[in-house]
Amino acid sequence: MTTKPTARRTRPDFWTIPSEVQAPPAPPPRAPSCEGQAPRAPQLRALARDIERWARELGFRGVGIADTELANYAPAFRDWLEQRLYGDMGYLARNVDKRLEPDRLHPGTIRVISARMDYLGTPPPAATDLPANDGSAYIARYALGRDYHKTVRRRLARLAARIDSSSGGRFRAFTDSAPVLEKPLGEKSGLGWIGKNTLLLNEQAGSWFFLGEIYTDLPLPVTPTRPQPGCGTCRACMTVCPTDAITGPRKLDARRCISYLTIEHKGSIPVEFREAVGNRVFGCDDCQIVCPWNRFARRSPEAEFAPRRGLDQATLVDLLGWDEYAFQARTEGMALRRINYEQWVRNLAVAAGNAPPDPAIVAALKRRRESAGAMVREHIDWALARQERPV
Ligand code: B12
Numbered sequence: 001m002t003t004k005p006t007a008r009r010t011r012p013d014f015w016t017i018p019s020e021v022q023a024p025p026a027p028p029p030r031a032p033s034c035e036g037q038a039p040r041a042p043q044l045r046a047l048a049r050d051i052e053r054w055a056r057e058l059g060f061r062g063v064g065i066a067d068t069e070l071a072n073y074a075p076a077f078r079d080w081l082e083q084r085l086y087g088d089m090g091y092l093a094r095n096v097d098k099r100l101e102p103d104r105l106h107p108g109t110i111r112v113i114s115a116r117m118d119y120l121g122t123p124p125p126a127a128t129d130l131p132a133n134d135g136s137a138y139i140a141r142y143a144l145g146r147d148y149h150k151t152v153r154r155r156l157a158r159l160a161a162r163i164d165s166s167s168g169g170r171f172r173a174f175t176d177s178a179p180v181l182e183k184p185l186g187e188k189s190g191l192g193w194i195g196k197n198t199l200l201l202n203e204q205a206g207s208w209f210f211l212g213e214i215y216t217d218l219p220l221p222v223t224p225t226r227p228q229p230g231c232g233t234c235r236a237c238m239t240v241c242p243t244d245a246i247t248g249p250r251k252l253d254a255r256r257c258i259s260y261l262t263i264e265h266k267g268s269i270p271v272e273f274r275e276a277v278g279n280r281v282f283g284c285d286d287c288q289i290v291c292p293w294n295r296f297a298r299r300s301p302e303a304e305f306a307p308r309r310g311l312d313q314a315t316l317v318d319l320l321g322w323d324e325y326a327f328q329a330r331t332e333g334m335a336l337r338r339i340n341y342e343q344w345v346r347n348l349a350v351a352a353g354n355a356p357p358d359p360a361i362v363a364a365l366k367r368r369r370e371s372a373g374a375m376v377r378e379h380i381d382w383a384l385a386r387q388e389r390p391v
């Protein structure tokens with residue numbers, strides 16, 4: 001067993017707790033810990049149980065611990081990169097070794113604690129509740145409330161602080177912010193399986209949840225994994241995908257995915273995909289809406305994920321009415337800020353071109369056209385041509 005000082009250390013500089021986070025109350029004194037020695041197996045088992053309890057108290061609905069061996073996932077990941085299915089997301093092709101070997105990202109890491117936070121801020125949709133071109137604007141459910149990066153990171157930091165004050169060890173918390181293979185790590189830690197739609201899902205909650213991780217050098221016991229029911233013969237997500245982005249089970253051509261086209265992609269949305277984008281103006285949920293396991297999903301108890309400003313009911317005319325100032329003001333603190341105003345109007349224009357003819361949409365498009373740059377203007381012209389075509 002390696003000997004590790006457990007005396008109070010100065011907090012390592014890689015681990016920053018957001019200023020709004022108060023240090024959690026110190027937990028009650030724990031089982032005897034020999035000063036200056038690494039925790040023993042029974043203590044680590046007790047700690048793993050405590051971690052699960054603390055995580056639940058902090059709003060995580062599932063937590064698991066895995067080792068860092070990701071070699072099984074490497075061929076699929078490298079193959080995906082070699083085929084350049086990541087489009088403009090060049091960051092995915094960088095730091096590959098750090099993704100596949102967690103201790104290269106955070107030296108000393110031997111365990112990863114994965115945690116799941118449910119985000120449905122509206123009642124779970126039925127499999128038939130797909131977005132419709134009826135003049136409404138569809139925003140993916142994960143983005144209707146507060147930016148999850150802030151919420152999940154803050155809670156993970158609190159969880160890490162709690163573990164630290166109880167046990168020592170080194171920690172680093174992530175959510176969607178670093179070269180981390182979150183879904184494979186979640187699968188390894190027993191939080192579910194990676195479905196054919198490439199998302200992590202499980203039989204209790206479906207897939208409407210975020211993932212976050214804490215990397216640590218504590219030799220915590222790994223969560224025993226049990227057989228998962230998996231997707232079986234279902235292919236509903238592959239069939240429903242409007243752009244045929246799921247090119248095989250667990251294989252996503254991101255360049256075709258509406259989530260990529262409306263969020264990650266900065267330039268023009270290729271004309272071949274515009275009709276299929278429908279009224280989805282930020283992200284896409286179709287491959288989750290139809291997933292039979294999402295029948296078991298529940299609304300999230302997190303008030304922070306409740307829809308803001310009625311955005312779950314927004315119309316295209318409402319949103320086209322926002323100038324840049326309104327966009328900045330009304331999306332403050334939300335994941336919608338992942339895109340800029342130019343992308344926002346671009347996406348609205350595509351949705352407007354797919355909406356039934358409506359003079360109010362035409363007028364709103366023309367108003368936005370006055371101040372639009374070349375890329376956005378081309379999308380607006382495409383939309384106007386479709387709105388004004390003879391019936
Ligand atoms: C890049 C990215 C995207 C891209 C690409 C998506 C993708 N499927 O890769 C785009 C922009 C399209 C996207 C969209 C969405 N995303 Co996203 N995204 C990410 C990000 C940053 C990286 C994912 C990644 O590494 N992709 C690369 C591919 C190759 O990896 P992979 O799908 O995990 O593939 C592995 C497995 O499928 C497996 N595998 C495949 N075949 C085989 C075969 C064998 C034999 C084995 C062993 C393994 C195996 O190995 C592969 C390699 O690791 C993660 C956060 C993170 N850091 O992980 C969030 C993340 C995956 N996204 C998330 C969400 C919520 C979404 C959306 C639902 C948002 C929306 N509503 O619009 C959509 C869903 C679209 C979809 N069907 O995936 C959540 C998913 C939570 C969950 N329950 O799984 C994450 C985890 C963010 C978070 N912290 O919560 N996303």
Ligand code: SF4
Nearest residue numbers: 241257258284286287
């Ligand atoms: S998010 Fe939409 S476009 Fe992307 S894979 Fe799922 S159904 Fe297809």
Ligand code: SF4
Nearest residue numbers: 195196231234237291
């Ligand atoms: S829709 Fe079917 S195939 Fe797709 S992830 Fe859900 S269970 Fe798996």
